Amino acid sequence: MRSFDKFYRLFQKTLRDLYTEPKEIESLFFLLMTHIFKCDKTTVLLQLSNKKKINFLIYKTLIKKLWELKKNRPIQYVIEKAYFFGMEFIVNEKVFIPRPETEELVSWILQDNKNTRNIPIFDIGTGSGCIGITLKKKNPEIGHIYAIDFYQEVLNIARKNAELHNVEISFQKVDLLKDSISIPPKMDENSVSIIVSNPPYVRLSERKLLHPNIIQYEPFQALFVPDEDPLIFYKKISFWIKKKLIGIVYVYFEINQFIYLDIIDFLKKIGFLNIEIRKDFQGFFRMIRAVYYVKK
Incomplete structure (x- = not known):
């Protein structure tokens, strides 16, 4: 004993x-x-x-x-749970551990949409599902959540978390770099939708800046992008918005603080408006919001 x-x-x-x-x-x-x-x-x-x-x-x-x-195994993987917005989420090495910076992104969305009702929300690269589930839990009337990820094992975890918190979410398995995300019917020029994504954004050359337990245990595909095209996921999401959606689209991205000017420049060039960037609690530029008006 x-x-x-x-x-x-x-x-x-x-x-x-x-x-x-x-x-x-x-x-x-x-x-x-x-x-x-x-x-x-x-x-x-x-x-x-x-x-x-x-x-x-x-x-x-x-x-x-x-x-x-x-x-060096993260405590969240050791106990197979993490906390986000004071809520418990199931996690393992298949999904990225939810971070406080992402809580700030979700807070921004909730502040902007206190009175929002019945607007479709696309949570692209959902991982554990913490973003979409929290939005729905904190504002049940906000609208239907469409959670998208490439890996079925990841979606299985997100689905378990949705069941844990008793929220209804639609899940789609989509390879964002190859396939298109399905959209709800009956969208027109008066439609409003919200896109939120915390995609992979760490350049491979920045690996040395990360804590060893992140590199050793957290999923590579949820973290890294090639140095030669670090905006690859932002580009895919933005061009999908231009091609497939219609109406007013509000976009919220978590971003790499080292290339925030490149992201702003890209969004401006392809027609996004009202671009606003915010710092996280550590003082890094980590979040960006923009609007796109899509007409037929």
Whole structure:
């Protein structure tokens, strides 16, 4: 038998070379313990102070998870869940871990569409489904969500998350670089739609700037684009809008802060209007909004 306090000390000792900030190690500890024991942080703190014993089988599980963390595996993959907008999402190595920057993008959309009703929303490159699901959960009247991704395994995870949060979403398996996304019928020049996408945007030459656990474990296809064409996904989405949609289209993109001027220039050149760019909480240009008016 082992106790909470002894495991806590072992946890800190094992990870201190990987994480220089004690607060970060503490955060990982409580995420793991609340997940394994299905309790809140206060309960774990109480068990720590009481030096509560840990069942041998549970302790074996904790040690296994600790060694996964020692190998740089992100805590979200270790416990197979991540939090986004205070909501729990199922994740694994097939999907990109939801980030705070993307929460800011979703906040922007929700602020702009407080009174929006029954407008189709295309969540392109849905991943875990966190963007579309959160939009629908926070504003149930906003409109129907069409979640698009290339990999069936990814869509399966997004579908599980939609079921977890009890929201109705349509899923489409589409290779965005080759195929076209299906659109709802009865769209005309008075139609309004919203496009949101957090596509791959990290240039291969920027790999060295990323934390090792991102490179080791997060899906390559959800992260990287070729240096010679870093706007490839923005181009595909934008040209699809011009070719297939009709009416007023509001576009929200998460972007690479190093090439934001290129994205602005591209959108202007192909006719997007009212372009606005915003910084994230770290002060990087990370989000862009634009409007396109599509006529027959």
